[in-house]
Amino acid sequence: MKNFFTLMILLTTVLLTGCTSTVERTEIFMGTVVTLKANGLNAQAAVDESFHAIAELERNISADVAKIEAADAFVDVSPDVYKILETAQIFSELTNGAFDVTVGAAVDLWAVGTDKPRVPTSDELAAVKNFVGHERLHLRGGKVHLDSGVKLNLGGIGKGYGVDIVRKIFASHNITDGLIDFGTSTIFAVGRKKIGIKNPREVDKLSAVVEIENSALSTSGDGEKFFVANGRRYSHIIDPKTCAPVEGENFSVTVVVDGSHELCATVADILSTAAVVNRKRVEEILSQQKIPGRVL
Ligand code: ADP
Ligand code: MG
Numbered sequence: 355m356k357n358f359f360t361l362m363i364l365l366t367t368v369l370l371t372g373c374t375s376t377v378e379r380t381e382i383f384m385g386t387v388v389t390l391k392a393n394g395l396n397a398q399a400a401v402d403e404s405f406h407a408i409a410e411l412e413r414n415i416s417a418d419v420a421k422i423e424a425a426d427a428f429v430d431v432s433p434d435v436y437k438i439l440e441t442a443q444i445f446s447e448l449t450n451g452a453f454d455v456t457v458g459a460a461v462d463l464w465a466v467g468t469d470k471p472r473v474p475t476s477d478e479l480a481a482v483k484n485f486v487g488h489e490r491l492h493l494r495g496g497k498v499h500l501d502s503g504v505k506l507n508l509g510g511i512g513k514g515y516g517v518d519i520v521r522k523i524f525a526s527h528n529i530t531d532g533l534i535d536f537g538t539s540t541i542f543a544v545g546r547k548k549i550g551i552k553n554p555r556e557v558d559k560l561s562a563v564v565e566i567e568n569s570a571l572s573t574s575g576d577g578e579k580f581f582v583a584n585g586r587r588y589s590h591i592i593d594p595k596t597c598a599p600v601e602g603e604n605f606s607v608t609v610v611v612d613g614s615h616e617l618c619a620t621v622a623d624i625l626s627t628a629a630v631v632n633r634k635r636v637e638e639i640l641s642q643q644k645i646p647g648r649v650l
Contacts, residue, residue, distance in 0.1 A: 377401045383408045384415075384512055386537030392524060392544075393531040400527035404520040404534075411516055418498075419506050428497035436496055438508060438515050441617060445624045446488035448639055452631035453624050454594040458505025459485040464599055466590040467579035473588075482597050510591070513540045514572060514623025521570075521619065540572045540623050542613070551608055551650070564650060566610055570619035574626035575606030591630045600630050607633060609640075611647035621645055 377397040380389040388408060392400045411434055418435040431439075442455040459482050465471045474482070490501040500506065513536040520534045521542045532544035541549055546567040553561035564571070576589035588599035607629040611618040629636040629649060640647050 379405065381405060384412055384516060384536070385509075386513060386539075388516075388537070389533070389535040390520060391533040391535075392527075392529045394527070394529045396527035397529065397532075400524050400529050400532075403527075404523045407519050407523060408516050411512075411519060415508055415512055419508065422498050422500050423505060425499070426502060428492070428494060428499040430496060431498050433496070434515070434519070436493070436498065437617075438511055438620070439491065439498060439506075440493055441515075441620055442508075442511055442624070443488055443491065443493060445621070445628065448644070449625075449628040449632060450635055451488065451594050452635060453510065453628035454486065454488050455506050455508055455511065456486050456488055456491050456500075456504050457592045457594050457597075458507035459503070460592045460594070460597040461507045461509070461590075462505060463597075464588065464592070466581055466588055466599055471581040471583075471588070473583050479597055486594055486597055488594075510574075510627035511620060511623055513537065514570070514620040515617070517542050517570060517619035517623075518617050521613070534619075539574065539626075540570070540619055542570045542619050543567060551606070553606075561606070562608075562650070564608075564610070568613035570611045570613065570622040571608060572611075572619070572622035572626040573606055573608045574630050576600075576602065576630075589630065591627055593631050605630065607636075608650040609636070609647060610650065611645060614646055618647075622647065625649075 374395055375397050376393045378391045379401050390401050390404055414432040414435055418431040421429050445453045463474050463482050485503045490504045492499040517534050517536055517540050524532055524544055530545055534542040543566045548563050548565050549571055550560040551562040551573055553559045579590035581588055586601055591600050593600055607626050609622045609626040611622040625636050637649050
């Protein structure tokens with residue numbers, strides 16, 4: 355009998371460890387390299403389900419943004435896009451306008467990060483200001499309306515929201531060890547992980563390594579997307595007040611938000627972008643403990 359139990363325990367252990375696996379997969383989504391790593395019994399299912407969900411999110415974002423911009427009345431959008439826009443609006447208020455998803459027309463005008471960036475004329479700059487401002491975006495009971503001519507740009511929030519979707523899927527599969535990495539700029543560490551922060555000037559080198567646990571980390575800066583004209587270096591992040599890119603040398607801001615916040619990666623993504631425009635305000639928000647996080 356004793357031998358029988360020993361055998362059963364042995365068999366169960368073999369079966370359990372036999373199913374435990376580490377899965378790592380990389381795909382391109384939302385214009386970036388998404389790498390998901392999971393370790394655990396349901397690692398394969400967690401990773402597969404996550405990539406399906408990211409693909410769906412990407413489809414919903416492009417379909418809904420096109421629909422909102424084309425309509426001249428309130429339109430229905432997917433619950434995810436509504437949540438993204440609702441969160442964006444809360445943080446536009448909180449950051450005194452430093453973060454603003456209605457910067458689309460200004461982003462398009464400067465075209466930083468495309469193969470045709472340019473410094474617009476002062477007339478063009480004056481004109482574009484009429485189409486930027488979070489008060490031009492209206493949300494009501496799942497429906498969205500945008501003032502005519504205003505363009506949405508979810509480049510500073512979509513990846514963070516994608517990370518949050520994946521982290522919930524990982525949790526539902528009991529993954530306690532893994533990494534959710536959207537382009538190395540927005541990351542969630544499942545368990546304790548060391549994360550390398552890229553040097554803004556030499557992006558293949560790391561400027562720091564931080565250790566985080568069940569937290570989201572997001573870095574924004576002028577490291578990869580920028581252009582130089584007349585000796586000035588323009589980043590891809592726009593100050594919504596001036597509708598011009600943030601200028602400067604060698605800057606990069608990293609924000610860490612604790613996993614106890616249900617949208618920690620979305621918030622980290624928002625705040626790292628916002629901190630490029632107004633670092634002081636983001637530090638204030640975090641020190642007032644409105645959000646469980648820190649600026650590095
Ligand atoms: P990355 O996408 O390189 O990780 P960010 O998360 O900082 O960088 O997002 C920057 C992107 O967000 C820009 O490329 C643009 O699409 C959009 N954006 C630019 N300025 C703002 C702003 N003030 N508020 C919100 N989104 C912005
Ligand atoms: Mg961001």
